Amino acid sequence: MTAPEFLPFTRPSIDEATIAGVAEVLRSGWITTGPMVRDFENALSQCFGGRLVRSLNSGTAALEIGLRIAGVGPGHEVITTPLSWVATSNVILSVGARPVFVDVDPVTHNIDLERIEAAITPATRALMPVFLAGLPVDMERLYTIANKHHLRVVEDAAQAFGSRWQGQRIGAIGDLVAFSFQANKNLTCAEGGALVLAAEPEALLCEKYRLQGVTRSADGEMECDVLGGKSNLTDVAARIALGQLPSLEAVIERRKALARRYFSLWDRSLDCQMPVEDFANSNWHMFQVVLPERVKRPQFIARMREAGIGIGVHYPPIHLFALYRNLGFREGQFPHAERIGRQIASLPLFPAMADSDVDRVCAAASKAFS
Ligand SMILES: *Cc1c(COP(=O)(O)O)cnc(C)c1O
Numbered sequence: 036m037t038a039p040e041f042l043p044f045t046r047p048s049i050d051e052a053t054i055a056g057v058a059e060v061l062r063s064g065w066i067t068t069g070p071m072v073r074d075f076e077n078a079l080s081q082c083f084g085g086r087l088v089r090s091l092n093s094g095t096a097a098l099e100i101g102l103r104i105a106g107v108g109p110g111h112e113v114i115t116t117p118l119s120w121v122a123t124s125n126v127i128l129s130v131g132a133r134p135v136f137v138d139v140d141p142v143t144h145n146i147d148l149e150r151i152e153a154a155i156t157p158a159t160r161a162l163m164p165v166f167l168a169g170l171p172v173d174m175e176r177l178y179t180i181a182n183k184h185h186l187r188v189v190e191d192a193a194q195a196f197g198s199r200w201q202g203q204r205i206g207a208i209g210d211l212v213a214f215s216f217q218a219n220k221n222l223t224c225a226e227g228g229a230l231v232l233a234a235e236p237e238a239l240l241c242e243k244y245r246l247q248g249v250t251r252s253a254d255g256e257m258e259c260d261v262l263g264g265k266s267n268l269t270d271v272a273a274r275i276a277l278g279q280l281p282s283l284e285a286v287i288e289r290r291k292a293l294a295r296r297y298f299s300l301w302d303r304s305l306d307c308q309m310p311v312e313d314f315a316n317s318n319w320h321m322f323q324v325v326l327p328e329r330v331k332r333p334q335f336i337a338r339m340r341e342a343g344i345g346i347g348v349h350y351p352p353i354h355l356f357a358l359y360r361n362l363g364f365r366e367g368q369f370p371h372a373e374r375i376g377r378q379i380a381s382l383p384l385f386p387a388m389a390d391s392d393v394d395r396v397c398a399a400a401s402k403a404f405s
Pocket residue numbers: 092093094095096119120122123165191193194215216217226227228
């Protein structure tokens with residue numbers, strides 16, 4: 036008997052037409068930022084109801100530039116969640132500001148909106164919510180708080196491409212919205228990102244920040260009046276992303292079908308906390324369960340690996356990393372994030388998975404627990 040193929044927790048789907056399209060770009064003589072990037076930005080803008088969008092070479096760059104555009108710098112505070120990829124708060128440090136963590140809601144795993152107002156100080160400039168696994172927060176409540184306190188919002192929508200809030204796409208509403216197109220994300224171009232912007236001057240500022248702060252006037256004269264970096268997207272990457280856009284809704288439907296299968300087949304006697312059953316808003320970027328305290332996660336992961344199944348960890352709480360401990364954060368400050376971060380496990384979920392793969396994961400989990 037041959038062992039079944041290893042099932043990773045995620046895997047990108049790039050079709051042959053996209054691969055051929057990339058080869059065409061490579062042969063075209065223009066491989067960096069050019070016509071493909073413009074096409075991609077226009078397509079994204081259409082996705083987001085005509086809003087301004089600029090592409091970048093990572094979600095991290097989108098978040099950092101979003102903060103700069105929001106005017107966040109030294110002496111300022113940004114309120115965010117400790118349960119995210121470390122990029123979320125690293126960018127706050129990168130612009131010289133201080134992350135202020137607010138514990139997560141134990142059910143949604145997203146920042147607890149009830150606790151935000153207590154964390155606002157005169158130094159607070161922005162809120163940076165994360166839509167973990169593609170599940171948005173209550174956007175109405177978020178923006179009620181932001182508007183009341185005159186705060187900008189930089190949404191970390193890295194995992195929420197294609198997610199919705201009351202029928203509208205994440206990105207089509209809101210203030211500054213950052214997406215990632217890293218290899219594990221719902222839409223990918225290997226590495227890439229995008230920022231949705233509120234106004235034309237801010238889009239121009241984004242263009243400066245992404246390429247050395249340089250602009251060219253109509254007669255070709257160069258000027259550099261702000262310190263920009265180097266985070267423009269390439270045409271090669273944009274072509275990969277363009278190839279995936281048409282199947283976005285089909286991909287999300289497939290993810291939903293797989294998620295529904297997990298809900299129906301997962302053994303509830305294992306006492307795992309299941310994700311919020313939201314099939315209206317979430318894009319089902321991940322399917323995460325929180326293991327009961329009696330189960331040691333490293334052991335569970337090892338047993339699943341022996342069964343040929345990859346389990347992801349998203350994420351260890353940010354404030355417990357050495358960089359953040361050295362800034363004064365410590366264990367016990369955000370108990371929900373700490374418990375969830377210790378016990379959360381991402382089950383395999385990607386569009387090319389078969390229904391039978393879900394059956395296999397569920398059966399293997401029951402065995403791993405016993
Ligand atoms: C992936 C991710 C990022 C960073 O995106 P990159 O494209 O890898 O820079 C930021 N925040 C969250 C929540 C992410 O999942």
